[in-house]
Amino acid sequence: MEAAEAVHMGIISLVPAVVSVILAFWTRNTxxxxxxxxxxxxxxxGGGLLGFPALMKTALGTTSFSGLLLLELFIGVMIAFFQRTGAIQNVTLMLERRKFTRVKTQLMAWFLGMFVFFSDYFSPLFVGSTMRNLADKARISREKLAYIADSTSAPVSVLVPITGWAAxxxxxxxxxxxxxxxxxxxxxxxxxIPFNFYAILSVLFVGLLAMRVIPDFGPMKKAERRAxxxxxxxxxxxxxxxGSELTDTPPYEGIKTNVFLNxxxxxxxxxxxxxxxxxxLKSAKTMEAFLAAAVILGIIMRFQGIxxxxxxxxxxxxxxxxxxxxLVLAFAFSLNQLSKDMGTAHYIISVTESWLTPQLLPFLIFIVCGVISFATGTSWGTFAIVMPLxxxxxxxxxxxxVSLLVVATIAAVAGGGVMGDHCSPLSDTTVLASTGAASDHIDHVKTQLPYALTVASISAALYLLIGMVFV
Structure with a gap:
């Protein structure tokens, strides 16, 4: 790892990520x-005053960001069309006729998140926007809905072998x-897959919370009591x-909603x-899928008289x-680029690699990946950095x-990367979960964090047990 040690800026490389998290919790302005x-x-x-716009141009002038930007825009168009045609309202009425309780509503959101397994970007937006009205009527806090949507996105995608994550x-x-x-x-x-404890337990934890097998605790308990x-x-x-454009858009007056078509x-x-x-093609064209769906839905709306x-x-x-x-994603991408330039991930690895013994390897890899992905907001970037080590x-x-140690260690990379990404305020999927549920972003992070850390602690203990007993 000598090469990696040469490109990080030491403990200074942690400052931007730490400052962003502290300020986010303090100011509530992401x-x-x-x-x-x-x-x-x-x-x-040492970038100077002109380094800031240069960073933005570098980070945002990429196919990764432009692809996510277009995906967000097309999803926004689809949600607005759903609202204008009365589709969301009618789906809510359909579900209401089945007399959904708070428990059933949460379980439905949980099921929908697992159903849309192919895209961790679409899943939280789809679950949040589809279930929001029903959840509001059932007096489920937006924080809880955002948590359910978030916990059934990346944790599910990383477990399924026919997703972009697996590829x-x-x-x-x-x-x-x-x-x-x-x-x-x-x-x-x-x-x-069976050893990806964090992803498996995160998904199960949602179901157990929804069924009240595990009672709400921490800030989430307060949010649910308020609701x-x-x-x-x-x-x-x-x-x-x-924006209010996606939460307060009324149906077009006189339209006859067709739930199937709309x-x-x-x-x-x-x-x-x-x-x-x-x-x-071995690559899910999610952005193109939303573009096609939005165009077809727009044509249907015109035939319906809009x-x-x-x-x-x-x-x-x-x-x-x-x-x-x-806006949040733009600055998060910029901070991720800055962390990459400053060698944040390489520094974290450099201070931990001397402890890597066979017995501690899965446990420490899980922790390292969790810290890196939380600090940078990216699980895929974490995979790329840590897997070669x-x-x-x-x-x-x-x-x-290919022994149990190899299997457990690789699973720890996957689970640790998802763990930090799952609960980081810088993560794109965390942002999308807040967006879909129309939740305050920092409120979502604060209420989700104790749950994520609980699952992470259990996962870490299991990796430590594997190392100590079976290696």
């Missing part, structure tokens, strides 16, 4: 916190140890991470294109509605064989 952290990091790294993860394994091709990498990935007793799904003074057909189009392109001018106005309103989330070490310790 955009301000991220902007200050970026500016401070630029000054510490990316197996790609990192090719050429490591005895893994020489895609088939062997996929075989190893399948073996790691139940006072009918306030948001706290006083909360700033939902979604809701289920667009959703089926998204699922069909995303899954179909993944199966044929004027073209109103359709375009609704589409523009939908784009405006997701702007708060896009962790997997070869595990193979070396196991004599080049």
């Amino acid at each position: 955009v301000f916190s991220l902007a200050v952290a970026c500016f401070l990091g630029i000054l510490l790294s 990316y993860f197996t790609g990192l394994l090719i050429g490591v140890g005895t893994i020489t091709n895609e088939a062997e990498a996929m075989s190893l990935f399948l073996q790691t 139940i007793e006072e009918g306030k799904v948001l706290r006083d003074g909360a700033d939902p991470l979604m 809701f289920f057909l667009p959703v089926l189009i998204v699922v069909a294109i995303a899954v179909g392109t993944f199966m044929t 004027p073209f001018s109103d359709i375009m106005k609704t589409a523009t309103a939908g784009m405006k509605g997701v702007m708060p989330a896009i 962790a997997a070869p070490l595990a193979f070396t310790f196991s004599g080049g064989e």
